[in-house]
Amino acid sequence: MGSLIVSLLLLVVVAFAVVLFLHFVPLGLWISAMAAKVEVGIFTLIGMRLRRVPPAAIVLPLIKANKAGIEVNANQLEAHFLAGGNVDRVVDALIAAQRAEIPLPFTRSAAIDLAGRDVLEAVQMSVNPKVIETPVISAVAKNGIELKVKARVTVRANIDRLVGGAGEQTIIARVGEGVVTTVGSSVDHKDVLENPDHISKTVLSKGLDAGTAFEILSIDIADVDVGRNIGAQLLTDQAEAEKRIAQARAEERRAMAVAKEQEMKAFTQEMQAKVVEAQAEVPHAMAQALKEGHLGVMDYYNLNNVLADTQMRETIAKTGAPSPTEKK
Structure with missing residues (x-):
């Protein structure tokens, strides 16, 4: 065992x-x-x-x-x-x-x-080259019409630039920039619709693959659609903005006018108060003048006659009746 x-x-x-x-x-x-x-x-x-x-x-x-x-x-x-x-x-x-x-x-x-x-x-x-399809690129021609462009970029890997070279996103960004520049320099959007190959030729001639890990073989325009009238929309927005500015300025002038009117009313009321205050001092001044001998009795009577005549004329003017001078 x-x-x-x-x-x-x-x-x-x-x-x-x-x-x-x-x-x-x-x-x-x-x-x-x-x-x-x-x-x-x-x-x-x-x-x-x-x-x-x-x-x-x-x-x-x-x-x-x-x-x-x-x-x-x-x-x-x-x-x-x-x-x-x-x-x-x-x-x-x-x-x-x-x-x-x-x-x-x-x-x-x-x-x-x-x-x-x-x-x-x-x-x-x-x-076997690779095809990179860009997203829809929005560009505006000089006449204000928006064009929506989609491109296909055929690239081949560049072995010598794979280390340190930019990737696909850089290619897409550069192609988008070239499309926007080309469409933006066109006078009329119809020129782009008639000859979309002008976009690919112009973009391809810019050497967009510099510093990237790819070599661009061709750029083909896959689709071009007409979008909004950006120019007309901008003009409409500008007109609306100018209208609002004008309304604001008119409101400012109206507010200034109202403030000026209120200021004048306050000034008028102040002057009226001063006149009433001055009128209240008249009897006291006349009594003081009589007491001191600066105003005689006849002068006092003549002053009352002038005031009575003035009040009579004011009353006639308000009622519209003929004055004693006009009757004669």
Whole structure:
């Protein structure tokens, strides 16, 4: 019984040792590499395990590249993997570029991949150009008519400018700017409707792909629609604004006139109050003059006669009756 337990323990230890050995020594990959005539040492594979690099992620793309006749080594692929790159995609891009006779060294392909761009898609786009459709671009001609333009831009990837070059959004923005400029310089919107190719020719001649990761092959106008009469709307808005300004100024003048009228009324009332006050002082002044001898009795009677005659004339004037002078 004891010997049986010892045998089982020995068997378990041996099995664990074999599994551990096969884990650190990928014999299958090493045999595959040797069969494909790819020089990868067994200690190199063990080192990949210790560096936490999956050997299959390096050996299989290396075999693929070797069969395609591309000169890369395990150290280059492992360094790209440790930098966070996609080794398999880079190798596929190198193979596609070689088949399409596009010069693409491994260092540039790895740099494009590490820059966050899909290098395989870029190579495929160099062979099969891509069509970028712009959103509806609103532009206004000189006669004030709005045109809604939609364009299709055919581009091809520029491998040399993939690192640091602008993307699709820049192409769309530049094409939109060119469409707005071209339509805006047209005297009549009918000229654009009759010859929409003038837009594509003018925009294409501006070199819009400068500094981008693409090469523009053609710009085609897909659709042109007539929109609003922006010029008439602006004139209407301007007239309405001028009308409101005139109304505001008239209201300001009316308010000033009302304020002036109120000021005159207040001044008149003040003067009337002063006259009443002055009239109230007249009897007192006359009494003082009589007392001091400055005014005689006859002078007082003559003054009363003049006042009575004045009141009579005012009464006649109000009633419209003929005055004593007119009767004579």
